[in-house]
Amino acid sequence: MLVVAGTHGNERNGVWLLERWRRNPGLLNSAGIDLVMTLGNPAAVAANRRYLERDLNRSFQPALLNDPGNQELEVRRARELLAAYGPAGSQPCQVVFDLHSTTAAMGNSLVVYGRRPADLALAAGLQERLGLPVYLHEKDPHQSGYLVEHWPCGLVIEVGPVPQGVVQARICRQTQLALETALVLLAEARRGVLRLPRQLVVHRHLHSLDVPRNANGEPCAFLDPRRQDRDWQPLRAGEPLFLSDQGQPISWEPQAEDPPTVWPVFINEAAYEEKGIVLSLSQREVWPGEATWAEALRESLRIK
C-alpha cells in the first residue's frame, strides 16, 4: 500500500508525519500491512508552496501524461510516481492514501473520486468507525486529474482547518487516526473478515461557487461571517451566504439544477482562490451498503 504526503507542498502536516514514520516506523501502527511512503511533490515541499508549475493533484490527466511535449515539473513527477508505485510500476501498489490538509473547517474527512466499490468499502468502514464525513467528487469538467484515481483503490484523507505552512498536533493526530483505521480495514478485508455498515452517507459534489464580482471582475462581496467554518452544514434557499462591500447580505438562491438545500464544503480554502472557488456545494445522500464493496476491496488487495 502506498502512502503519499506533500502532494501539495504547503500542506505540512502529512509531510511532518511521513518524515517521522520513515525515521521511526514504530510510530505508525500499520496493522501488518506493507507500506511504501513517498512525498508527492518534493520540490514543492522544499519551496513550501502548493506547486511550482502546475497543481500535481490535477496533473494525472491522460492528455498531460501522454503528451511527450509536456515537461512541466509536476507532469514529470506524476509520470515518475506511476512508473514507481502505480499498479504496473516497479514497486506496484494496489491502494493509495493521499494525505491532505485544508484551511477549511472540514474536520477529519475523506474525499472519494467517483464510485469505485473498493473506495466505497473503505469510506463506509471509516465512516462507521470514526464518523468521518465523505465528499464524493465526480463529473466536474473543471476539476480532474487527481492522483488517487490512477490506483485501483485510493482515498484522500483531508483534515482542517489549518493554515498552509503550519503543523498542528490536532491535525497530525486526526490524520494518523484515519490512516491507522484504514489500515485495520485493509487487514480485515485481506483476512476476509471485514464487515461493513448498512449505509454510507455521502456529500455528492454538485458544483463550485465564486464570490460575487463587479463588472470589472473584481470581488465585491465576501463570505458572510455566519458561514465561515460551517462546512458540512445545510444551506437553504434564501439563507445569507455573502456580504457585499456595502454590508448588504446576499442570500443563496438555487440555480437551474440545484436542490433547495445544499451542503457547502471547502469553505474559504486558500488554494482555491486562484481557481475562482470560494466553496463547493454538495448534496447529502444516504446510500445503502452493497455486499459487493467489501469483496471489491479484498480483490483489489490481491497481488496481481
Add this chain to the structure above:
Amino acid sequence: MLVVAGTHGNERNGVWLLERWRRNPGLLNSAGIDLVMTLGNPAAVAANRRYLERDLNRSFQPALLNDPGNQELEVRRARELLAAYGPAGSQPCQVVFDLHSTTAAMGNSLVVYGRRPADLALAAGLQERLGLPVYLHEKDPHQSGYLVEHWPCGLVIEVGPVPQGVVQARICRQTQLALETALVLLAEARRGVLRLPRQLVVHRHLHSLDVPRNANGEPCAFLDPRRQDRDWQPLRAGEPLFLSDQGQPISWEPQAEDPPTVWPVFINEAAYEEKGIVLSLSQREVWPGEATWAEALRESLRIK
C-alpha cells in the same frame, strides 16, 4: 497619513480592505484625516506570496537601502516607498499604519517597534478604547529593518488567526475597527484634545524559540496542543510547551536571562517557520502613561 497593506503579499485581508476603500472612500471613516493608501509589495500580492526575493518588512535596513549594488525587488520597493511617501518623500507622510494578518491567534493587536513617544501615545489610546494587546519589539539583532520604523510615527495592526491567502469577514472588521479608532485618535491629537490613559500594558519582546531538533537538525517535536491558540497567555517554568515525536511532553525551562513567567506570542505563525521561529517570548509590563506621549503625537502630525 499613510496606510499600507500587502507588505506581505499573502496577507490578503488588508489588501482586500484597501482595494475597497480606494474604490469607495465612503467605506472608511477617516475622521477628517487625509489618507494616502498603497500596496506595500504589489508584485508579491500578485503572486500571493509573502515576498519574492526578500521579506519587504525586513528590508528597511540602512545597510541594504544604501547599497547601490543591491537591486533585489523588495529593496528597490523599500527605496521607492520612502521616496514617494517617506517623511522627506514627494508626497510626505508623517504617520504610517501597516496592516498585517497572522496565522497565530493574536486577536486584534498592535506591534510597536522601540519606544517612540508618538507610537506609545497611539498604542495607549487604542488599548484604552479597544483593549488591544501591544507587542513591543526592540533590540532583536535577528529581526530588524521594519517598514514603520522609517516614518516619524507608525504602528503595525496585526490580526489573527487567519490562514495565508484567505479573506475573512471577522479579520477585516477587526482591522478596520483598529484603523478607524487610530484615525479618531490622530484627529483628537491634532485638535489638542487627546486624553490618554494612566497606563499602558506592553508585552516586551525577549527572544524567539525554535522547535526542538535532533542531531541532524530535523524537528523532533511540535508545539504541545495545549499551547496552540494561547497567544498572550502566561507560560510558567515547568509547563508543557512541546510534544516529542514519541509523545513525551517537553516543558519550558527559563534560559539564562529569562524571567520565571513569560507570555508567548506569534505561536505557530506560518511565515516564521523559515526563520526557525515557532513562537516568541515576551514579558508583560505595566508602564505609567507619560504626559509627553500625546504631545509627541501632536508634534509628529505637524506639517514640516
